[in-house]
Amino acid sequence: MSLKRFSQSIDGTIPIQALLYDDEELLGSQDNVGIYDGQQKSPRHQSGTAYITSHRLFYVDGPKPDSCSFSIDLSHVSRTDYYAGLFTSSPKVTLYLAGDVSSESNDEHAPSIWECQVCGNHNSPGFSPSAARICGLCGVPRDAADDSTEGSSAPHLSSSLPASGFAGPVQRSSKDPVPCPACTFLNHPSLRTCELCETDLPRRPSRRELQSAPVSRPHSPDNDEEGDPANMLIKVSFRKGGDKAIYGALKTSLNGKVWESKAATVDRGGGNRSVGISGILRTVENSVQERETSMHDALQDLEALMVKAKDMVNLAAELNYKLTAASSTNDEPEEATFIRSSLTQLGLHIDNAPVTQDMTKDERRWHEELARELAKVLQAGLMRDKGIVALDEVWGGWNRARGVALIPPATFLQVIPLLPQYTTPQVSTRKFVSGLTVLHTPPYSASAFSARLAGFLVMHGSRTTLEIALEMELDMEGSNEAGMSVSLCKEMVEDCEREGGVCRDDVGQCAIVGGGGVGVEVRWWPNLFVGYVWDGQSEEDD
Amino acid sequence: MALSTHTTSTGFLLPSIHSAPPFFTQQPNPATEAIVIEQWTKLILSYARHRNLFYLRVEDAETGGDWDEVLRNDRINRRLPPTHLSSILAGMVAKNVATYEPAKQTRSVLLYWRLPEEWAEVLHQWASTTGQMNTIMTFYEITDPPVNSPLTNIPLPLLRKAITILAKSNRAQIIAIADGEGVRFFTPAK
Numbered sequence: 001m002s003l004k005r006f007s008q009s010i011d012g013t014i015p016i017q018a019l020l021y022d023d024e025e026l027l028g029s030q031d032n033v034g035i036y037d038g039q040q041k042s043p044r045h046q047s048g049t050a051y052i053t054s055h056r057l058f059y060v061d062g063p064k065p066d067s068c069s070f071s072i073d074l075s076h077v078s079r080t081d082y083y084a085g086l087f088t089s090s091p092k093v094t095l096y097l098a099g100d101v102s103s104e105s106n107d108e109h110a111p112s113i114w115e116c117q118v119c120g121n122h123n124s125p126g127f128s129p130s131a132a133r134i135c136g137l138c139g140v141p142r143d144a145a146d147d148s149t150e151g152s153s154a155p156h157l158s159s160s161l162p163a164s165g166f167a168g169p170v171q172r173s174s175k176d177p178v179p180c181p182a183c184t185f186l187n188h189p190s191l192r193t194c195e196l197c198e199t200d201l202p203r204r205p206s207r208r209e210l211q212s213a214p215v216s217r218p219h220s221p222d223n224d225e226e227g228d229p230a231n232m233l234i235k236v237s238f239r240k241g242g243d244k245a246i247y248g249a250l251k252t253s254l255n256g257k258v259w260e261s262k263a264a265t266v267d268r269g270g271g272n273r274s275v276g277i278s279g280i281l282r283t284v285e286n287s288v289q290e291r292e293t294s295m296h297d298a299l300q301d302l303e304a305l306m307v308k309a310k311d312m313v314n315l316a317a318e319l320n321y322k323l324t325a326a327s328s329t330n331d332e333p334e335e336a337t338f339i340r341s342s343l344t345q346l347g348l349h350i351d352n353a354p355v356t357q358d359m360t361k362d363e364r365r366w367h368e369e370l371a372r373e374l375a376k377v378l379q380a381g382l383m384r385d386k387g388i389v390a391l392d393e394v395w396g397g398w399n400r401a402r403g404v405a406l407i408p409p410a411t412f413l414q415v416i417p418l419l420p421q422y423t424t425p426q427v428s429t430r431k432f433v434s435g436l437t438v439l440h441t442p443p444y445s446a447s448a449f450s451a452r453l454a455g456f457l458v459m460h461g462s463r464t465t466l467e468i469a470l471e472m473e474l475d476m477e478g479s480n481e482a483g484m485s486v487s488l489c490k491e492m493v494e495d496c497e498r499e500g501g502v503c504r505d506d507v508g509q510c511a512i513v514g515g516g517g518v519g520v521e522v523r524w525w526p527n528l529f530v531g532y533v534w535d536g537q538s539e540e541d542d
Numbered sequence: 543m544a545l546s547t548h549t550t551s552t553g554f555l556l557p558s559i560h561s562a563p564p565f566f567t568q569q570p571n572p573a574t575e576a577i578v579i580e581q582w583t584k585l586i587l588s589y590a591r592h593r594n595l596f597y598l599r600v601e602d603a604e605t606g607g608d609w610d611e612v613l614r615n616d617r618i619n620r621r622l623p624p625t626h627l628s629s630i631l632a633g634m635v636a637k638n639v640a641t642y643e644p645a646k647q648t649r650s651v652l653l654y655w656r657l658p659e660e661w662a663e664v665l666h667q668w669a670s671t672t673g674q675m676n677t678i679m680t681f682y683e684i685t686d687p688p689v690n691s692p693l694t695n696i697p698l699p700l701l702r703k704a705i706t707i708l709a710k711s712n713r714a715q716i717i718a719i720a721d722g723e724g725v726r727f728f729t730p731a732k
Contacts, residue, residue: 462563503574505563510620525564528545529577535547536557537588 003037003045003234006097007072012065016051016058019071021128025054028249030242035059036092036235044068050236052249054256055128057095057236072097072234074253082247091243093250097232116140118277140277178202306404313403316343370407371418377401378419378427378439388440388488391416391429432491433498449492450501454526462505462523465490493524503527550611554592557585563618568626579633582622585612586630587639591655596697597643599650603627643699652697661704664692666713669727678717678724 010019020026029052035045044061045068051058055075061068072095081094113122116135123136134141177186178201180194187195194201238246323340374394382397383389399406407415416439420426430446431437442448456472457463463471469489496502508520545558559565559581569575586598589612602609603624614621622630631651634640643652656664665684668691669675685696693701705725708714717724 497571500571500573503564503569503571504567505620506567507563509623510563510566512614512616512619512621523563525562527574528559528562528564529569529574529581532559532577532581534557534581534584536560536585537555537592 003035003042003070005232006076006234007070009067009070010058010060012048012060012069016060019058020053021055022124022126023054024056024128026051027054027253028052028246030238030240030246031062032238032240033059034237034239036237038233045070047239050246052246052253054253057250059236074250077254080247080250080254082243085238085243091238091241093236093238093243093247095234095236095250097234114142116142118281138277140281310404313401319343367411367415367418368422370411370415372422374398374415375419375422375427378423383427383439383441388438388444390488391437391439394439432495434491436488436491438488444492446492446495446499450496450499453493453496453524454501457502457524457526462525464521464523465493468493468524497524500527500530503529548617552593552611554589554611556612557581560585560612560615561618563620566615566620566622566626568623568629579630582630583634583637583639586634587653587655590653594695596652596695596700597650598631598640598653600624600628600631601649643697652700658700658703659707661696661700662707665701665704666708666727668693670729675727675729678719678726680719680722680724682722684725 016026016029029049031049033048033050035042035048037045044064045059047063048059048061048065048069051060055073057072057074059070076097077095078098079096081096083089083092083094085091112125115122116138118140119135119138121135121137123132125132127136132142176189178189178191179186180197180199180201182199183194183197185194185196187201192201193199236246320340320343377398378394381401382394395407395409395412398412416429419439420428425441427439427441428445429437430440430444443452453468453472456468460471466486469486472489493502497504502524503526505523505525506521507523545561547558548556548561550556565578565581569578589609590596590598593608595608598609601624603613603622613627628648631640632648634653635642635651638654640651640653642648643650669679672687672689672691681698681701684693684701685698687694705714705716708727709716711730713728713730715726715728717726
């Protein structure tokens, strides 16, 4: 009974509009129709109303609408026929049905609200079965998004991508390319029309027909069809006319093939083209993989670099040793001295191997050893010329000298309080208000520096910060040629101001002629206000 | 470096600190700034006494006026910026040597280079020496007498304050007359 196989019973008491899907449209209706199942009249469906929509044909029975009404998906209609009717026989429209129903069953995607994996849109259950397969907002087929976990709520997009991206089209169709009958181009098996010339490709044995023996039938196992698998048909008989209109509507609907276009999109989306949403998903996945490989390569390069650095340290040590050996009897030639001094300045040469934690058992002793080593490094290179140096420079130079087994910042901070014991002159730490931390020798402590600064200003008059940085250090006897860095000088002068050693003259703000703004040029004076005695107009009373 | 005092054209002797450029800058160090404000206060009050000026406004730092000799020093190319002057005025008001006048704003002050109590004494003294005791005088007669007195051009709010102080000790009394106000002075009852 083809009627039983292809139709789904509905409750006819519900108005027809409420039964439609969200994207389904009512095209026409006609009352006083009867239904023929195959060539015989169907006894229960003889007096009712037929409705044609864009997706289905409805029959609502007159006497018993709740039990005798059904709907047929127009996607099952392979062709139609029209019989105009003779004297007593009424006009009839014949629908030839094909295709397997159970494979089209919607049980796998239960009609409930489902969330699209790509865009997060909640799709309502009101859509036709073919429309329900793709998301209403972004058009991504539902299977492509959650292929691996059917029906579960939110698998992570990237984890589900590998399953969907490559498994999808392979599952659905066989692997051989399909030659086009017109231009002989080898198309992807899941395509319906040729990519180049758009002619229809011969249908491969699709999964519908492969599963032609359904495991479960949605309908009751009534009298099986006697013969005639190729000629399943249903006739609609129009007792009171209106057949032309209904036939026209039916033709329109079949030509429109609204479900077809959706289904084709569903299948075509599995093609290996880089357009549309699936293409984007694929590119995302590719870029993730690329990033992983490049990171892996970079890390391998870093390991190689570390090996080379170790080689360099060894080379420097060797060179130093050779120089010592070669010139042990005579005075060292100039080049040797130059090489040696540049090595130490770079921080590459240290007398002993770096101290690592496994060499000493006790952590406290290890810190002391580190402090000793750092003291040597400081005296050899980093602080020889300057009396004050920033902490990051020290850390960088020390690690460079070590070469391997680098010291993390936390350990470094633990070591520096131990420095004053092992360094001569004593190297102590000082932290400025702005957060800058420096190591310095006693001449650069706060009090010593401010005293020097005051003396300098008294001797030379007011100076800007820049001038102080450049000129002040030159005055110290027997000290370095280079001055201090300007920002460091600024920190120290401002610290001195905070203590009350100097006062400022904001030329930018206070000049009558040529002022620039607040703080543009600041000159420093020794503090004139402390101990000032008033020597202006004496107060007289009238 | 040696700083020197300077005598202005009106005969006022500027202190040596006035020739130091840092004097004009607002110092971030609070201790230093306290000293700076103190010296400025002294300078301003002294100059006000010398020139008989009563009002000082923040705008006087920007535009020219009576205060130019003090608020600017052209010899060293420095001036007192308005922000610094504003904080100096606040300091003076806090020390009660000035008051914001008119009230409820912070741009203009009335200077007390002589405290209101002192003004009260001067007023009473002047009234008795010029023989105006027990007669009703208008405010105008006090502020603008034919002969210059220490009270010439005294601002009315200050005059009123001084009279109020005298009234408390029963040496004056405010009378309301036809246009304006009047005051009568008494000798204190022995």
